[in-house]
Amino acid sequence: MEFVIFFSFAMVVFFNFFLHYRLQKTLKTKFPEVWLRLGQPDQFSPSQDVIFKQSILRNYIKEKDYLALNDPEFSKQCDFLRLFNKISVVLLIAYFVSIYLLVIN
DSSP states (O other), X not given: OXXXXXXXXHHHXXXXXXXXXXXXXXXXXXXXXXXXXXXXXXXXXXXXXXXXXXXXXXXXXXXXXXXXXXXXXXXXXXXXXXXXXHHHHHHHHHHHHHHHHHHHX
């Protein structure tokens, strides 16, 4: 049972990285001015301000600022990422609760 829980959590984390990578790639190629304004976010950058840049990008998505670009495809991608982030939080809570329950039993 623990393996299934861990594997599910690992898949969610991996898919989340993939979605963010795809979003950053789309921003960089289709909307370079927005990408520059957001501080050139790149989750695999060796710079020390990666967390800060990622928080700017997450806030951009959270506030739905991408709607100003009037690109339905990009908006759909951002909307899916917003939904997946919410699902990820629920799954993260479920993961920790299940680990807690396994430990106390």
